[in-house]
Amino acid sequence: MAQVFTMNAQLLRYRQQQRRQREIASLEQRTFVRLHVRREEINRITRLSDTNCLWELRMDRNAFAVLCDLLQTRGGLVDDGQVTIEEQVATFVNILAHHNKNRSMQVRFFRSGETISRYVRRVLRTLLSLQDMLFAKPTPIPEDCTESRWKCFKLIIIGCLGALDGTYIGVTVPDVDRPRYRTRKGHIATNVLGVCTHDLKFVYVLSGWEGLATDSRVLGDAVTRANGLKVPTGTYYLVDSGYTNGEGFLALYRGTRYHLQEWENNSRAPRNHEEYFNMKHSRARNVIERCFGLLKRRWAILRSPSHYPIKIQGRMITACSLLHNFIRMYMAVDPKENARLAFDELPIGEDLPEVLAYIETVESSQIWTQWRDDLAREIYDQWRGRKA
Structure with a gap:
């Protein structure tokens, strides 16, 4: 009886380990897919054509690149390894241009609402610090x-x-x-x-x-x-x-x-x-x-x-x-x-x-x-x- 109980416990632990491994693999796969989709979306907006950039951000690709460089070098906006400068600025400008809600930006860029809000406020502070220049x-x-x-x-x-x-x-x-x-x-x-x-x-x-x-x-x-x-x-x-x-x-x-x-x-x-x-x-x-x-x-x-x-x-x-x-x-x-x-x-x-x-x-x-x-x-x- 004790031997049967031990075998059942080992089988249960094995199944739990297998389930955790599948969840980790699924999470890694979802993370990879989200990262890929996010990069493709940013490239589509800011690098594919001037037409897309004008429609989404009200400026062409060259002007957007200059804006990102200006906010980074003069305003102190940083790429913290989680969200790139381009994504931060594109998210902020797109919200102004189309009055998109936080929820729609979450779906579009696979970000949490807190992340979207935090970086929008960060870009806003940086842009306002350049008033004397702009x-x-x-x-x-x-x-x-x-x-x-x-x-x-x-x-x-x-x-x-x-x-x-x-x-x-x-x-x-x-x-x-x-x-x-x-x-x-x-x-x-x-x-x-x-x-x-x-x-x-x-x-x-x-x-x-x-x-x-x-x-x-x-x-x-x-x-x-x-x-x-x-x-x-x-x-x-x-x-x-x-x-x-x-x-x-x-x-x-x-x-x-x-x-x-x-x-x-x-x-x-x-x-x-x-x-x-x-x-x-x-x-x-x-x-x-x-x-x-x-x-x-x-x-x-x-x-x-x-x-x-x-x-x-x-x-x-x-x-x-x-x-x-x-x-x-x-x-x-x-x-x-x-x-x-x-x-x-x-x-x-x-x-x-x-x-x-x-x-x-x-x-x-x-x-x-x-x-x-x-x-x-x-x-x-x-x-x-x-x-x-």
Whole structure:
């Protein structure tokens, strides 16, 4: 009886060993298959063709390689032996481009949800650390500018640096915070301030403000921040009528038509200097609307609320603007813009002289209002002279 019991115990141990060996072999096989499929997927996205890379990552293969090298050498992004640099960056950019959820990325790359989330946040931190490099340096409109959109605002004192405006981007917030993020139209969104140059590159982006906040309040916060918007004394940005017309910010005449649709749908010519100034101002300031349009067309995560924490959502908005600048710097043809924009065709402004002071407040100024009137009358008289 004891001998039979011993034989049964040995047989049981043998079967358990065989089962463990089969499980180990199966696990190794699954790991090998997953590694192979993962590599094939990354190669298909980033190395097979520019068409695939553009569709998946909004940039060609060369630009993607430059981005990976930039994040690694300048940002300090590391290949820790588990996830390669290419997979980290491709996962992050693909989420921004298509607003893919964590679960879909788990299935696609055979990764756990925790791994996907950890490396997305790592790439996000690294990209944000390169703001000084990727945000454009504003330059004033040169005196010899011949572009009809900008020549009215060419070098005066130092000159016009570009345009700024605010836009709403939908976000997901806790129920207790929803009233503060509710806009006038009832949407739950964050009020984002964007500042751009005349060649469609972002100079500064401030995200995170509640949708209830006014544009003027957001701009005031941006100017007073230690690392905020820097407007050298004597320069200015074009702003709409929702902002104060004061030093550094040239606004429209309120109460006078200025929307581009009003001019396109009505053949009546401007009747006075205020209408003509508003028309020229709107056509130049439209560059910031084009920037926002390109940004939202390129990155699907900005077109619908995501489920990341609100702080991460705000940082992703800034990251999208940085990648927008990167694409325009390293791709001769912007795939989301109709017109071809070659590097040698970009308008180049004059370098700013040594700056002694920056504008620290946003407030109305009688001197600035008088200067706007003088400028409006000057360009209106020039237009009437040419027309005569």
